[in-house]
Amino acid sequence: MSEDLFGNTDLEEPAGTGGSLSGAAHGQAPLAVRMRPTTVDEIVGQQHLLTPGSPLRRLASGEAAMSVFLWGPPGVGKTTIASVVSRSTASRFVEISAVTAGVKEVRAVLDRARRELARGTSTVLFVDEVHRFSKAQQDVLLPAVENRLVTLVAATTENPSFSVISPLLSRSLLLTLRPLTDDDISALLDRALSDPRGLRTPDDGLYRLTADARADLLRMAGGDARRALTYLEEAAAGATAVGTDEIGTAVLEQAVDRAAVRYDRDGDQHYDVISAFIKSLRGSDVQASLHYLARMLEAGEDARFIARRLVVLASEDIGMADSSILPLCVAAAQAVQLIGMPEARINLAHAVVACAMAPKSNAAYAGLGAALEDVRGGRIGQVPVHLRDAHYPGAAKLGHGTGYVYAHDVEPHGVAAQQYLPDELEGARYYRPTGHGAEAHVAARLERIEELLGRRRED
Numbered sequence: 001m002s003e004d005l006f007g008n009t010d011l012e013e014p015a016g017t018g019g020s021l022s023g024a025a026h027g028q029a030p031l032a033v034r035m036r037p038t039t040v041d042e043i044v045g046q047q048h049l050l051t052p053g054s055p056l057r058r059l060a061s062g063e064a065a066m067s068v069f070l071w072g073p074p075g076v077g078k079t080t081i082a083s084v085v086s087r088s089t090a091s092r093f094v095e096i097s098a099v100t101a102g103v104k105e106v107r108a109v110l111d112r113a114r115r116e117l118a119r120g121t122s123t124v125l126f127v128d129e130v131h132r133f134s135k136a137q138q139d140v141l142l143p144a145v146e147n148r149l150v151t152l153v154a155a156t157t158e159n160p161s162f163s164v165i166s167p168l169l170s171r172s173l174l175l176t177l178r179p180l181t182d183d184d185i186s187a188l189l190d191r192a193l194s195d196p197r198g199l200r201t202p203d204d205g206l207y208r209l210t211a212d213a214r215a216d217l218l219r220m221a222g223g224d225a226r227r228a229l230t231y232l233e234e235a236a237a238g239a240t241a242v243g244t245d246e247i248g249t250a251v252l253e254q255a256v257d258r259a260a261v262r263y264d265r266d267g268d269q270h271y272d273v274i275s276a277f278i279k280s281l282r283g284s285d286v287q288a289s290l291h292y293l294a295r296m297l298e299a300g301e302d303a304r305f306i307a308r309r310l311v312v313l314a315s316e317d318i319g320m321a322d323s324s325i326l327p328l329c330v331a332a333a334q335a336v337q338l339i340g341m342p343e344a345r346i347n348l349a350h351a352v353v354a355c356a357m358a359p360k361s362n363a364a365y366a367g368l369g370a371a372l373e374d375v376r377g378g379r380i381g382q383v384p385v386h387l388r389d390a391h392y393p394g395a396a397k398l399g400h401g402t403g404y405v406y407a408h409d410v411e412p413h414g415v416a417a418q419q420y421l422p423d424e425l426e427g428a429r430y431y432r433p434t435g436h437g438a439e440a441h442v443a444a445r446l447e448r449i450e451e452l453l454g455r456r457r458e459d
Contacts, residue, residue: 020311027357031233032226034197035188036083043084044225045184046077046177053367055173059151060085065147067152069160069169072177073340075224078155082126085153091122110144123150130154131163138165145171159338179223186218188225191231199236207236210248217240217252222300222341231256273299278309282317286356293352303344307333310351321361321437328354359437367431374425415452427455 013164026271040050040060049056059066060081061164070078086093094109101109114121127133127141144150145168152172160169192198199207209217213235221228233245238255277292296306311333314326332351336344374380405416421428433443 010161030230031192032229035192035195035229036080038084038087040084043080044178044187045233046081048178049175052312056081056175059153067150067172068154069164069172069174069176070153070177071153071160072157073179073223074157074342075221075226075228076180077225078177079128080225082128082153082155082404085124086126091124091151092116093126094122094124095128096378098127098137098162101137103137106137110149111141112273113144114151115147119344121393125150125152127152127154129156131156131160135165138168142168144172157340159340161340178431180225181223182218185221185225185228186214189214189217189228192229199233206245207239208246208247211245212249213252216249220256220300241459262289274309277306278313281310281352281355282360284356284358286353287433289352289356291348293348297341297345303336303341303348304333306348307336307351310348312356313355316365318355318358319357319361319364320433320442322437323438325354325358330373359439360437361434361436363431363433363439370430374428379424381424383422384419386418387420413452415449417452417454 005250040057043050051057053070054295055066059068069082071357072078082095086095092113094113096106096109109125113125116123125144130138133141141152145152154164154172158164160174193207193209194200209232217228217231220231232247235252235255238251239245239247242251244251272322273292273295277296279287280288280292293306297303307329309327311326314329318325329351332347335347339347385399386401386403388398388400389395390404395401403418405418407414407416410416419426431446433439433446
């Protein structure tokens with residue numbers, strides 16, 4: 001026999017189905033558990049999902065029987081929303097952890113839900129970390145969701161489009177949770193400091209969180225509410241141990257056993273660190289590059305911002321010296337979008353090491369700059385007549401295309417020796433390859449092409 005969240009003691013759920021909500025209602029529960037909202041209105045953040053009449057509000061109030069997938073990074077409120085649903089709805093609430101429950105346990109839960117539904121009681125089934133379910137386990141859920149035997153609330157940190165079978169996903173509503181802002185986390189800290197469920201003592205004693213410690217805590221939390229409250233709880237315990245009610249930076253650092261990262265995402269430190277990061281990559285210092293990457297990630301920098309800078313660097317500073325780096329960085333950026341943090345840090349590290357170790361050349365970037373300088377300076381000229389479009393009526397009378405040599409007809413090298421630049425720019429040289437990495441081969445090929453085009457090399 002076991003007790004559910006509503007105090008019923010006649011429920012016999014199979015072993016291995018409990019998750020993070022099971023057995024959490026006790027005085028020794030972690031601060032992050034004790035501070036879970038009990039109503040929809042107490043939820044911090046995710047306002048785009050909580051507007052009046054929204055599916056989430058209707059689900060929590062029992063007005064709608066729909067299955068939903070809650071997708072978002074760790075610590076943004078997926079389990080919290082499930083907890084609110086469990087308290088707000090009159091339905092029976094059952095939780096399964098995809099880490100511990102197998103097909104047998106899932107079938108047992110669904111069989112019980114079928115019996116309860118025959119008696120007039122519906123079931124809300126919360127599956128935590130649903131992306132860990134195998135295809136077979138998800139297949140077992142499908143008929144129950146399709147026939148509304150249960151209302152499924154599933155939480156995942158991975159994109160359901162890739163981790164959940166499409167028939168199950170198509171029968172459910174996908175709700176994307178956004179990362180919590182610093183203001184959201186700060187509001188949670190204030191609530192934890194003043195609420196009797198949190199750190200406020202029975203005699204109204206209050207802990208004081210200094211401004212510097214708050215800033216460090218927000219940065220170390222990185223948008224993760226659970227992490228922020230865990231750090232705050234440990235820091236409060238540390239303050240008590242030394243006989244003070246003030247939680248300062250020193251107490252916070254000692255409590256979480258790590259240095260507070262000095263990094264201001266909106267100020268000079270932001271620009272200084274990203275500048276040092278790019279310059280370390282450009283300078284081929286892989287150790288420094290990884291240091292600044294770690295520094296930004298620990299400070300809660302947006303991983304997508306870092307990925308975008310790597311894509312730019314791949315062409316600006318590596319270019320033709322190793323053309324494989326650009327698609328690698330693009331793939332890393334896509335992985336960041338697909339996987340999200342914290343796992344995407346591995347993809348970023350891969351790209352950072354590749355960028356730092358690659359041969360460097362800014363010749364393509366510099367070549368474009370030189371060409372733009374000519375264009376902006378008015379050195380444009382007319383397109384040579386033989387290169388102009390000859391497909392429209394009357395073009396032939398104007399001589400367009402006359403004398404044009406189709407390069408593929410030229411044997412054996414496929415390079416057509418004819419004028420391509422306007423008269424005013426004939427002889428201009430923008431791209432000047434280096435001898436670094438693969439660009440050394442490009443330089444040799446360019447020299448041969450210039451000879452075939454009848455141009456004299458001018459260094």
